Amino acid sequence: xxxxxxxxxxxxxxxxxxxxxxxxxxxxxxxxxxxxxxxxxxxxxxxxxxxxxxxxxxxxxxxxxxxxxxxxxxxxxxxxxxxxxxxxxxxxxxxxxxxxxxxxxxxxxxxx
Amino acid sequence: xxxxxxxxxxxxxxxxxxxxxxxxxxxxxxxxxxxxxxxxxxxxxxxxxxxxxxxxxxxxxxxxxxxxxxxxxxxxxxxxxxxxxxxxxxxxxxxxxxxxxxxxxxxxxxxxxx
Numbered sequence: 261x262x263x264x265x266x267x268x269x270x271x272x273x274x275x276x277x278x279x280x281x282x283x284x285x286x287x288x289x290x291x292x293x294x295x296x297x298x299x300x301x302x303x304x305x306x307x308x309x310x311x312x313x314x315x316x317x318x319x320x321x322x323x324x325x326x327x328x329x330x331x332x333x334x335x336x337x338x339x340x341x342x343x344x345x346x347x348x349x350x351x352x353x354x355x356x357x358x359x360x361x362x363x364x365x366x367x368x369x370x371x372x
Numbered sequence: 373x374x375x376x377x378x379x380x381x382x383x384x385x386x387x388x389x390x391x392x393x394x395x396x397x398x399x400x401x402x403x404x405x406x407x408x409x410x411x412x413x414x415x416x417x418x419x420x421x422x423x424x425x426x427x428x429x430x431x432x433x434x435x436x437x438x439x440x441x442x443x444x445x446x447x448x449x450x451x452x453x454x455x456x457x458x459x460x461x462x463x464x465x466x467x468x469x470x471x472x473x474x475x476x477x478x479x480x481x482x483x484x485x486x
Contacts, residue, residue: 303478304415304477305477359405
Protein backbone atom coordinates (compact mmCIF):
# COMPACT_ATOMS: atom_id res chain seq x y z
CA UNK A 261 0.00 0.00 0.00
CA UNK A 262 1.41 3.36 -1.03
CA UNK A 263 1.87 6.06 1.56
CA UNK A 264 0.80 9.45 0.22
CA UNK A 265 0.91 12.00 3.01
CA UNK A 266 -0.43 15.52 3.10
CA UNK A 267 0.32 18.22 5.61
CA UNK A 268 -1.06 20.02 7.38
CA UNK A 269 -4.34 18.18 7.92
CA UNK A 270 -6.18 21.48 8.23
CA UNK A 271 -5.36 25.14 7.89
CA UNK A 272 -7.17 28.36 8.73
CA UNK A 273 -6.02 31.58 7.07
CA UNK A 274 -7.34 35.11 6.69
CA UNK A 275 -8.60 36.47 3.40
CA UNK A 276 -5.66 37.86 1.44
CA UNK A 277 -3.07 35.58 3.04
CA UNK A 278 -0.95 33.39 0.82
CA UNK A 279 -0.60 29.79 1.88
CA UNK A 280 0.93 26.49 0.86
CA UNK A 281 0.72 22.85 1.75
CA UNK A 282 2.65 19.69 1.05
CA UNK A 283 2.14 16.30 -0.50
CA UNK A 284 4.83 13.65 0.17
CA UNK A 285 5.09 10.37 -1.68
CA UNK A 286 7.54 7.53 -2.34
CA UNK A 287 9.82 8.66 -5.15
CA UNK A 288 10.53 5.22 -6.60
CA UNK A 289 8.23 4.16 -9.47
CA UNK A 290 6.82 7.68 -9.80
CA UNK A 291 4.64 8.30 -12.85
CA UNK A 292 2.28 11.21 -12.19
CA UNK A 293 1.04 13.40 -9.35
CA UNK A 294 -2.46 14.87 -9.32
CA UNK A 295 -3.99 17.71 -7.33
CA UNK A 296 -7.75 17.97 -6.77
CA UNK A 297 -9.95 20.59 -5.16
CA UNK A 298 -12.92 19.25 -3.18
CA UNK A 299 -15.58 21.64 -1.96
CA UNK A 300 -18.01 20.52 0.71
CA UNK A 301 -21.09 18.73 -0.70
CA UNK A 302 -19.52 18.58 -4.16
CA UNK A 303 -17.24 16.12 -5.92
CA UNK A 304 -13.47 16.49 -6.36
CA UNK A 305 -12.33 18.51 -9.36
CA UNK A 306 -8.95 18.07 -11.03
CA UNK A 307 -6.57 21.02 -10.68
CA UNK A 308 -3.26 19.75 -12.01
CA UNK A 309 -1.59 16.64 -13.37
CA UNK A 310 2.20 16.75 -13.10
CA UNK A 311 4.66 14.25 -14.49
CA UNK A 312 8.13 15.81 -14.80
CA UNK A 313 10.60 16.64 -12.05
CA UNK A 314 10.71 20.40 -11.67
CA UNK A 315 7.24 20.83 -13.21
CA UNK A 316 5.40 23.96 -12.17
CA UNK A 317 1.76 24.47 -13.07
CA UNK A 318 -0.48 27.47 -12.52
CA UNK A 319 -4.21 28.11 -12.61
CA UNK A 320 -5.16 31.63 -11.60
CA UNK A 321 -3.95 32.18 -8.04
CA UNK A 322 -3.16 28.51 -7.49
CA UNK A 323 0.13 26.93 -8.48
CA UNK A 324 1.93 23.66 -7.81
CA UNK A 325 5.51 22.41 -7.99
CA UNK A 326 6.88 18.90 -8.20
CA UNK A 327 10.09 17.27 -6.97
CA UNK A 328 10.12 13.62 -7.98
CA UNK A 329 13.66 12.93 -6.74
CA UNK A 330 12.83 13.76 -3.13
CA UNK A 331 9.15 12.83 -3.38
CA UNK A 332 7.15 15.96 -2.68
CA UNK A 333 4.84 18.49 -4.27
CA UNK A 334 3.73 21.89 -2.98
CA UNK A 335 0.44 23.61 -3.67
CA UNK A 336 0.44 27.39 -3.30
CA UNK A 337 -2.52 29.74 -3.10
CA UNK A 338 -1.75 33.45 -3.49
CA UNK A 339 -4.08 35.96 -1.86
CA UNK A 340 -6.57 33.40 -0.47
CA UNK A 341 -10.26 34.13 -0.88
CA UNK A 342 -13.20 32.59 1.04
CA UNK A 343 -14.19 30.69 -2.12
CA UNK A 344 -10.83 28.87 -1.93
CA UNK A 345 -12.11 27.08 1.17
CA UNK A 346 -12.06 23.39 0.29
CA UNK A 347 -10.15 20.19 0.86
CA UNK A 348 -7.15 19.85 -1.43
CA UNK A 349 -6.21 16.28 -2.34
CA UNK A 350 -3.08 15.00 -3.94
CA UNK A 351 -2.88 11.58 -5.60
CA UNK A 352 -0.02 9.49 -6.92
CA UNK A 353 0.15 7.22 -9.92
CA UNK A 354 2.99 4.74 -10.04
CA UNK A 355 4.44 3.30 -13.21
CA UNK A 356 2.71 0.00 -12.66
CA UNK A 357 -1.05 -0.12 -12.51
CA UNK A 358 -3.57 2.40 -13.68
CA UNK A 359 -5.04 3.75 -10.47
CA UNK A 360 -4.36 6.69 -8.21
CA UNK A 361 -3.59 6.53 -4.52
CA UNK A 362 -4.99 9.55 -2.71
CA UNK A 363 -3.69 11.36 0.32
CA UNK A 364 -6.13 12.31 3.06
CA UNK A 365 -6.21 15.93 2.04
CA UNK A 366 -5.56 19.36 3.53
CA UNK A 367 -8.72 21.15 4.62
CA UNK A 368 -8.36 24.88 3.99
CA UNK A 369 -10.65 27.46 5.56
CA UNK A 370 -10.30 31.08 4.47
CA UNK A 371 -11.90 33.51 6.90
CA UNK A 372 -13.28 36.78 5.50
CA UNK B 373 -22.35 16.41 -21.57
CA UNK B 374 -23.58 15.08 -18.25
CA UNK B 375 -20.12 13.76 -17.24
CA UNK B 376 -20.30 11.06 -14.55
CA UNK B 377 -23.77 10.39 -13.17
CA UNK B 378 -24.34 8.46 -9.95
CA UNK B 379 -27.63 7.25 -8.58
CA UNK B 380 -29.06 7.27 -6.00
CA UNK B 381 -27.71 10.30 -4.12
CA UNK B 382 -28.81 8.95 -0.74
CA UNK B 383 -29.88 5.56 0.53
CA UNK B 384 -30.57 3.89 3.85
CA UNK B 385 -30.21 0.11 3.93
CA UNK B 386 -30.91 -2.42 6.62
CA UNK B 387 -28.19 -4.91 7.57
CA UNK B 388 -28.22 -7.83 5.15
CA UNK B 389 -30.03 -6.02 2.35
CA UNK B 390 -28.47 -5.67 -1.06
CA UNK B 391 -28.37 -2.82 -3.52
CA UNK B 392 -26.62 -1.58 -6.65
CA UNK B 393 -25.05 1.85 -6.92
CA UNK B 394 -25.28 3.02 -10.50
CA UNK B 395 -22.57 4.91 -12.35
CA UNK B 396 -22.67 6.00 -15.96
CA UNK B 397 -20.46 8.30 -18.00
CA UNK B 398 -21.01 9.82 -21.43
CA UNK B 399 -17.44 10.86 -22.21
CA UNK B 400 -16.37 7.55 -23.77
CA UNK B 401 -13.76 7.12 -21.04
CA UNK B 402 -12.01 3.77 -20.92
CA UNK B 403 -11.16 3.82 -17.23
CA UNK B 404 -13.69 3.84 -14.40
CA UNK B 405 -13.27 3.63 -10.63
CA UNK B 406 -15.24 3.26 -7.42
CA UNK B 407 -14.00 4.94 -4.25
CA UNK B 408 -15.40 5.19 -0.77
CA UNK B 409 -14.76 8.11 1.53
CA UNK B 410 -14.90 7.66 5.27
CA UNK B 411 -14.47 10.60 7.67
CA UNK B 412 -10.80 11.43 8.15
CA UNK B 413 -9.75 8.52 5.95
CA UNK B 414 -9.49 9.98 2.46
CA UNK B 415 -10.57 8.15 -0.68
CA UNK B 416 -10.06 4.38 -0.77
CA UNK B 417 -10.27 2.47 -4.06
CA UNK B 418 -12.81 -0.36 -4.09
CA UNK B 419 -12.70 -1.59 -7.70
CA UNK B 420 -11.64 -0.24 -11.05
CA UNK B 421 -11.98 -1.10 -14.72
CA UNK B 422 -9.75 -0.33 -17.68
CA UNK B 423 -12.39 -1.19 -20.26
CA UNK B 424 -15.54 -3.15 -20.96
CA UNK B 425 -15.28 -6.70 -19.66
CA UNK B 426 -12.25 -5.99 -17.43
CA UNK B 427 -12.38 -5.28 -13.70
CA UNK B 428 -9.80 -5.35 -10.92
CA UNK B 429 -9.80 -5.10 -7.14
CA UNK B 430 -8.58 -2.01 -5.38
CA UNK B 431 -7.57 -1.56 -1.75
CA UNK B 432 -10.91 -2.39 -0.10
CA UNK B 433 -12.94 -4.75 -2.35
CA UNK B 434 -14.42 -7.05 0.31
CA UNK B 435 -18.22 -6.96 0.41
CA UNK B 436 -18.54 -5.47 -3.07
CA UNK B 437 -18.84 -6.65 -6.66
CA UNK B 438 -18.67 -4.83 -9.97
CA UNK B 439 -19.28 -5.48 -13.63
CA UNK B 440 -18.43 -3.55 -16.79
CA UNK B 441 -20.53 -4.81 -19.65
CA UNK B 442 -20.42 -1.49 -21.53
CA UNK B 443 -17.98 1.41 -21.74
CA UNK B 444 -20.57 3.73 -20.21
CA UNK B 445 -21.72 1.82 -17.13
CA UNK B 446 -19.89 0.59 -14.04
CA UNK B 447 -22.36 -0.49 -11.32
CA UNK B 448 -21.22 -1.36 -7.79
CA UNK B 449 -23.11 -4.12 -6.01
CA UNK B 450 -23.41 -4.61 -2.25
CA UNK B 451 -24.73 -8.10 -1.58
CA UNK B 452 -25.11 -8.23 2.23
CA UNK B 453 -24.96 -4.73 3.60
CA UNK B 454 -23.04 -4.24 6.84
CA UNK B 455 -22.71 -1.16 9.07
CA UNK B 456 -19.03 -0.94 8.05
CA UNK B 457 -20.21 -0.09 4.54
CA UNK B 458 -21.77 3.16 5.73
CA UNK B 459 -19.84 5.68 3.67
CA UNK B 460 -19.94 8.11 0.78
CA UNK B 461 -19.25 6.38 -2.53
CA UNK B 462 -17.74 8.15 -5.51
CA UNK B 463 -17.51 6.89 -9.05
CA UNK B 464 -14.89 8.41 -11.35
CA UNK B 465 -13.64 8.01 -14.89
CA UNK B 466 -10.64 8.99 -16.99
CA UNK B 467 -9.96 8.78 -20.73
CA UNK B 468 -7.16 6.25 -20.37
CA UNK B 469 -4.32 6.12 -17.90
CA UNK B 470 -3.83 9.02 -15.54
CA UNK B 471 -0.55 10.28 -16.95
CA UNK B 472 -2.06 13.42 -18.38
CA UNK B 473 -5.71 13.39 -17.45
CA UNK B 474 -7.37 14.01 -14.15
CA UNK B 475 -10.34 12.00 -13.02
CA UNK B 476 -13.89 13.20 -13.52
CA UNK B 477 -15.92 12.38 -10.43
CA UNK B 478 -19.61 11.81 -9.95
CA UNK B 479 -21.51 13.68 -7.24
CA UNK B 480 -21.44 10.76 -4.79
CA UNK B 481 -23.87 8.39 -3.09
CA UNK B 482 -24.30 8.68 0.66
CA UNK B 483 -25.13 5.23 2.03
CA UNK B 484 -26.16 4.46 5.59
CA UNK B 485 -26.50 0.85 6.78
CA UNK B 486 -28.56 0.44 9.96
